[in-house]
Amino acid sequence: MSDKLTLPKPQGPVDGVGEPLLSVEGLTKHFPIYGGFPIKRKVGAVQAVDGVDLTVGVGESVGLVGESGCGKSTTGRLITRLLEPTAGKITYAGKDITHASRKQIAPVRSEIQMIFQDPYSSLNPRQTVGTIIKSPMEVNGINPKGGRETRVRELLELVGLNPEHYNRFPHEFSGGQRQRIGVARALALNPKLIVADEPVSALDVSIQAQVVNLLQKVQEEMGIAFLFIAHDLAIVRHFSQRLAVMYLGKVVEVGDRDSIYNRPRHPYTHALLSAVPEVALDDEVEDRERIRLSGDVPSPIHPPSGCRFRTRCWKAQDKCATEEPPLVQISGNREGHLTACHFPEDPSTEARDEDIVLDPALAALEQDVTKD
Ligand SMILES: Nc1ncnc2c1ncn2[C@@H]1O[C@H](COP(=O)(O)OP(=O)(O)OP(=O)(O)O)[C@@H](O)[C@H]1O
Ligand code: SF4
Ligand SMILES: [Mg+2]
Numbered sequence: 600m601s602d603k604l605t606l607p608k609p610q611g612p613v614d615g616v617g618e619p620l621l622s623v624e625g626l627t628k629h630f631p632i633y634g635g636f637p638i639k640r641k642v643g644a645v646q647a648v649d650g651v652d653l654t655v656g657v658g659e660s661v662g663l664v665g666e667s668g669c670g671k672s673t674t675g676r677l678i679t680r681l682l683e684p685t686a687g688k689i690t691y692a693g694k695d696i697t698h699a700s701r702k703q704i705a706p707v708r709s710e711i712q713m714i715f716q717d718p719y720s721s722l723n724p725r726q727t728v729g730t731i732i733k734s735p736m737e738v739n740g741i742n743p744k745g746g747r748e749t750r751v752r753e754l755l756e757l758v759g760l761n762p763e764h765y766n767r768f769p770h771e772f773s774g775g776q777r778q779r780i781g782v783a784r785a786l787a788l789n790p791k792l793i794v795a796d797e798p799v800s801a802l803d804v805s806i807q808a809q810v811v812n813l814l815q816k817v818q819e820e821m822g823i824a825f826l827f828i829a830h831d832l833a834i835v836r837h838f839s840q841r842l843a844v845m846y847l848g849k850v851v852e853v854g855d856r857d858s859i860y861n862r863p864r865h866p867y868t869h870a871l872l873s874a875v876p877e878v879a880l881d882d883e884v885e886d887r888e889r890i891r892l893s894g895d896v897p898s899p900i901h902p903p904s905g906c907r908f909r910t911r912c913w914k915a916q917d918k919c920a921t922e923e924p925p926l927v928q929i930s931g932n933r934e935g936h937l938t939a940c941h942f943p944e945d946p947s948t949e950a951r952d953e954d955i956v957l958d959p960a961l962a963a964l965e966q967d968v969t970k971d
Contacts, residue, residue, distance in 0.1 A: 619654040619690075620824050621678065621711075621792055626651040626687035628673050632900065646899045647673040649848035650687070652926065655792065658822035660815075662835030662856075664871065665845035668896050671828045672716075674845070675794040678826065679713045680704055691792075709739050709788035714814075716797040718777035722769040728755070728780055729765040735787045754783040758813060775806035782813060792824045793817075799834065811838055832875045836860070841935075844868050847896055847907040850926060854936030862946035864929060864938040866912050872948055886950035906941065914942045 629644035648670040655661045663671050676682040678689060680696065689697045691707055699707075715721040722731055732751045736743070743750040752762035758779040769777055778798060785793055795814060799807040815838055818825050829835045835842060836856070843853040844867060852865040863869050873890040890913075897903055897910055906924050909915040918941050926939040931946065 620657045620659075620692060621653075621655040621826075622690040623651060623653040623674075623678065624688045624690075626653070626674065626677055626689065627685045628670075628677055628682060629685045643900055646848050646902055648677065649899075649902075651845070651848075651850050653826075653843055653850060653853070655824050655826055657791070658818070658824050659841065660818050660825040660827060660839045662832075662839030662842045663826055663828045663845060664832055664835060664842060665830065666896050667830060668899070669845045670848045670899070671830075671845055672796050675713065675796045675826065675828055679711050679794050680708070681713070705739075709735070709741075710791045712785040712788065712790040712793050714778075714781050714785050714793060714795040714798045717801050718774055718781055719769075719801070721781055722777055724769055727766050727768055728760075728772075731769070731780060732784045732787055735784060739788060741788065750787070751783075754786055757786070758783045759809075773806075774802050775810055778802060778810050779813065782810075782817065786817065786821075790823060792826070794826045794828070796828045797830065798827075800830070807834070814838065832860075832871050836875070844871065847902055848899055849907060849939065851908065851939045852937065853926070854933065858933045858936040862932070862936070863948065864932060864936075864943040864946060865908075865940050866914055866944050867908050869944050869948060887948050888950050906939070914940075914944070916942060 626648055627650055628648040629646050631641045632643040632645065633639045634642040651670075651674055653661070653663075653674075663674065665671055673682065677684050680689075680699070684697055687697065688695060691711065694707065696704055696707060726734075729748065729751050732754055733747045735741075736747050736750065741747075748765070752765060755762045755764065760776060760779050760783070764771075769780065772780065781798070793814075798814065799810045802810060811834065814825065814827070817823055818838075825838075827835055827838055832842070839856055841853070841855050842859045843850045844859070844865065845851065846867050852859065852863065852868045859868060860872065863872055869888065870890040870892045873888050874892070892911060894911060897907070903910050903920070905921050906912070906915070906919040909919040912919065922941065924939045924941045926937045928934065928936060929938050929940070929943055932938060
């Protein structure tokens, strides 16, 4: 293994969309639901991910954002091949790895790493930090110059931990430090892509920024590409060069960060942005619109027909129930900014006269009243 990690130099273009390192087309994961007695049979499916298209360039950081249950983790697990896709195609560095076997995937497996949300459950409590970080090297038969232990100590230092703590156990560390151990473990194999699944959500707000800064350092200085999963837009705002917004198993809007933040077109992106604190990115936007999205995301077992957001969308019309909006570049959008909506919002997010309050229970009640 080379000394790239200790000599953090960019390994690829880090300032924009390079050649796609990862490309995902129509990625789908349906978890079957079994029922019946005495013979169990398939009675339905959780449509967790349903036709996701996504690219991540060399050294690029892409944020994947959406509410709980919209399929972000499943997408991450499909990309890292921890789950087998139901349909679609995953191309990594020009190779189709969609259904690659363990053996076939071995050479690329080390290049794609994952950082998990929970730094408590993702580290084996019975192993020392040294063993945890070393084990990916052992499994992959990698013997760095100077030995594995030296490499682990270098990695500990790189992520801001004391190399002398090599023999300590996870419980001796704080949550933020444990997540740093997770980062060191992910870096052990010199990856080209890291899928970080809500890496700071479980941490105290006060230390979230420190871990994000560490990841940003890793991304920028080592040229490692990131798919950074988050449930709101605040955390990815500074980290991601490009953003994909997901709703109920689908990407509904994707584009470069400025385009998504300053000229969002999908109603759901407007709603997510209106929930982001301190969003006044430029002086022109003094007062942002307020949209309160209440109610849960509908069940992915029976997603709404047409546009999946229609049950919570204030712009929904008949067409939204019958025709699924394609993810395309709509007029007025910058290149690469794609939106899946029949009746996109105005790009401005200035405050409206009235807040939009979305409460399906209230809406249903109002509908009943008008029927009477
Ligand atoms: N192994 C599984 N079997 C059945 N359903 C699953 C499985 N894993 C996930 N799901 C379902 O798939 C949907 C998407 O889950 P996923 O964990 O990908 O969402 P998420 O966006 O990561 O949510 P969160 O923000 O809560 O982490 C959910 O409805 C979830 O219940
Ligand atoms: S397609 Fe219709 S329901 Fe879906 S987001 Fe656009 S306006 Fe709303
Ligand atoms: Mg998740």
